[in-house]
Amino acid sequence: MTVAAAKMEHKESTYSKFTNVMEHDSCINITALICFNAIETWQKQHDINYDKNDPNIKMSQIKESYFAMFKxxxxxxxxxxxxxxxxxxxxxxxxxxxxxxxxxxxxxxxxxxxxxxxxxxxxxxxxxxxxxxxxxxxxxxxxxxxxxxxxxxxxxxxxxxxxxxxxxxxxxxxxxxxxxxxxxxxxxxxxxxxxxxxxxxxxxxxxxxxxxxxxxxxxxxxxxxxxxxxxxxxxxxxxxxxxxxxxxxxxxxxxxxxxxxxxxxxxxxxxxxxxxxxxxxxxxxELYKSLAGCEKQCPFCGVPCDRKGSGHELHCAELHYPQGLYGFHESNTKKLACEVCTTDVAGNGSFKSAATNDQYVPFKTYITYYPSWSIQADTSLEATNFWKIVFCKYNETFAKRHELSPADIHNAWKKIEQDTNKMKEDLKTTFALTL
Structure with a gap:
């Protein structure tokens, strides 16, 4: 049943009841008549207001606008x-x-x-x-x-x-x-x-x-x-x-x-x-630059310069290697050299190289040919036991790599104990450090 039909049925039912009252009561109830008219008027206004504000109707009217806004x-x-x-x-x-x-x-x-x-x-x-x-x-x-x-x-x-x-x-x-x-x-x-x-x-x-x-x-x-x-x-x-x-x-x-x-x-x-x-x-x-020295190596033994950075004119090293490790050798025998640089520049020996135009010159005059290096003249300074042991162990391998003859290793070097733990302690003593 529709809303309109329901309203009509309600109205007819109310009117029917009022008629029945009138038939059984000869006195007209003025109050009842006024109320009936008021109810009818109120119902009409209610129906108009309901039609105007029904949520379903309102939603139907504005749904397109809201959908457009949502989009x-x-x-x-x-x-x-x-x-x-x-x-x-x-x-x-x-x-x-x-x-x-x-x-x-x-x-x-x-x-x-x-x-x-x-x-x-x-x-x-x-x-x-x-x-x-x-x-x-x-x-x-x-x-x-x-x-x-x-x-x-x-x-x-x-x-x-x-x-x-x-x-x-x-x-x-x-x-x-x-x-x-x-x-x-x-x-x-x-x-x-x-x-x-x-x-x-x-x-x-x-x-x-x-x-x-x-x-x-x-x-x-x-x-x-x-x-x-x-x-x-x-x-x-x-x-x-x-x-x-x-x-x-x-x-x-x-x-x-x-x-x-x-x-x-x-x-x-x-x-x-x-x-x-x-x-x-x-x-x-950056760590290398700050800690590893300036990269310059001794022309005789290859030891790196001890000084940091590049802001210095003279290079130096406290301890030098046995020269043969770097390929320095006796010119006449082609044997790798065992000496260290500090001993050679303090002695009366001589050397020749490309810097000397392959002519023998006294070791003491090395700075003439290598002016950027300062090598301390001291016969008491020796190579570390670590490098002595390495030289002894790999003498022939170094010679082969440098395409030269093996060095005549000092007997005293050969007697150094090659115990790993002892060598580690010796290194720590050499550098006066512990790790």
Missing amino acids: ELYRQGDENMKHAKTFFNECLKPSLLETVDNKLGMDIMNNVKSDSGGPTFLSRKHLQLAIHLHLLDEDDFENYYRYINKYADFTKEWIKAQVIKHCQSKHGSQSQMYHLSRAILSNLINVVKTSVDSVTKNITTPTTLLEFADSLGECLLKHTVINTDFIDVVGSLSFEDKESVDQFSEELKSSLDSAEEEMLRGFSDAECAAWLSRLTVQPHI
Whole structure:
């Protein structure tokens, strides 16, 4: 039954009841008549008001308008989300990763040099002792040969291997590399979020994403530089009101949070070596520069200069190697030489080389031909037991590599006990250090 039919049936029923009353009561009840008329009037007004304000009818009338509004809001939200992600991926993310690269190398170097990295990188002597102990443990001719003849290359590679090992070492469930990069990135993301909030609060609308990005760039100038290569692509977005700016900002901060772990996955153990090689500051190179000397090697024995950096004119070394390890030899016999440089420059011997035009000259006059080297004349200084033992053990191998004849090794050198633990203690005594 319809609403109209129900109303009609109710009206007829009421009228029928009133007629019955009139038939049985000869007195006309004026009050009842007035009430009936009032009810009829009230019902009409009620029906009009109901038809005018029925929720179903009202919803039917405005649903198209609301749907159009919903679609527009959804479109705006979708546009804000899309542009926020594009702006983050193309402009912010590359800047954040570049900033991490710029800072990570120095943080790694400082971390390695701290107690967490052990004493190896506390000083040049600590580094030299650590490398000598490594050479002793490996006891491999190629290592000995490269260290003496390619000192810079060997030392850089060795330091890099130690840095990678340190970065991959676990600190809890994650590596040192992860924790160091996370510390930089998390702090940077917090700075970006704070800057986004500041720009959102102070920017006036209507505005554009390009203007938003410029304001954000000014806030972040001391921390990172926003990549502008793609800003023209995403900068065309317009913000007509404050709500649209707020929505974009929230989407941008959400992108920052969701991408943090994704960016940190690039600093995994497997990618450690690759990251080190592309860092703006490469920690192994900086450690080498600060600790390994100036790379210049003695022209007679190959020992590296003890002095740091490159701001000095004269090179020197406290302890020299047996010269044959570097290929220096007796000219007439082609045998590798066992002497050390400090003894030769104090004696009456002679040498010849390309610097002397292959003419024999007294060792005492070496500085005429090698003016950048200062070698102490002292017959009491000897090679360390470590290098004496190495020379004894690999005499023929060194001779073959240098295409010369083996040295006449001193008998006293051959009697030195080749006990690994004793050799380690001897090295620690030589460098006056412990590791």
